[in-house]
Amino acid sequence: MAVSTRTSPSAAPGPSRARRASHTWRYPVISVLAIVAFLVIWYLIARAEVWRPLFVPPPSAVWHQFIRTTTIHDGVVGYNGKYLWEHLWSSMLRLFEGLALGILIGVPLGVALGASRTIAAILHPGVTVIRSLPPLAYFSLLIIWFGIGESAKVVLLFLAAVAPIAVATADAVGNVPVDRLLAARSLGASRLQTITEVILPSALPEMMTGLRVALGVTFTTIVAAETVNGLPGIGGMVRDAQRFNKTDVVVLGIIVIGIVAIILDIGIRALDRRVVPWRGRA
Template structure:
């Protein structure tokens, strides 16, 4: 355990050293490669009130992050719930699989910006199109993982449940879904990752407060140090959430990886 932590820390320090060396060598202008010191300065500036200015665009960095996390949480929750339900139907009902399977694949291949403009036309520029965008981005990975896992459930489990008198309507929730849970959790992790990569697109319109909105606003003014700060915040928070999901997976499906 200690060795793994030490290796990860050494990797991070090596990347920081390389970043500092490239910035110090002035191979590219600071607007292209901001120094670690400039990014740290922006971290302090965006996290405090200074010279009468509150954070960035009137919001502290923590408030930007909280707004983005709230959107990601809502979109991911809706996407996971819909994806599990849809995946069960696709995996258990051949007719539904034939009808909706291609549609899920079609949506999964679309880049978020391709349909975000349409969502804005339908729902306006408030929070609804952002949440719907993250929902649509998160749903297909969960649906595909659930459907594949459901179809892979051993038939002996189903026969045993029915022979013990389990009603047909209880088998999907009491037998099929628990058996498929490890693969479903993998789909959930993928879905949350997709939602994270989509949040910048979701916050391109009226996205302040929000980390993605902050990045987009800073990009307009060539504030690359703020852009890099936003990317680092998204990446670090994403790592923490993925670690929490892995912990939940170990608690909910402790048998995974064991014979």
């Protein structure tokens, strides 16, 4: 009697649920271990005084400054009269103001650049120049025009964000498959309907990539922008501490900036998965 060797669908080869679960927690654990290893190395270097504490303050000194900047000490509130979270909040407000303006202007500009060769011939060189120049290269000019207040910083952040968004959107619009456009026109779609219902959904993955790039550029720009009249602000706090050789405060600011950058990147990737769930799927 012949014995069937055919396996059932449930026994088909493939990753088990336990294996998938192990992959879920493996990488976060690796990240945590890497952070712990960095802290241990930092502690050992500071303890051995390979460099003077002025140059490499110990983790305990940085933690002490974290406590001081988040509480009232000797009648002084936080750092320079503001709590650490207030400095961070001021920076985030500037960041999102500039980024929001960059999205509001960059997306329509990118659609126009990608949809019209005439508009691209007129505006694309200017967008390329803005994208190529480091934002701080024209920060001095913005200070002359707008002063040292908030306007110069927000305009600088807007210029840092608008170019990556516009270029990514223009490239995405230009890469929309022609057959989709022809199908929309054959069904009687107007130009506005074609843009809103065909072009923008097709271009959304690349637009989200441009947004992620713009967020990174804007975030690095704001720290530099706050070196001029940046208090309250996390970049201004770092700059002010550097002037008085408060290295522990400088390191604290750098750590806070790094943590916020990681959180923002995780947030934009989560938004990308929510807005573009079909990315990477056939």
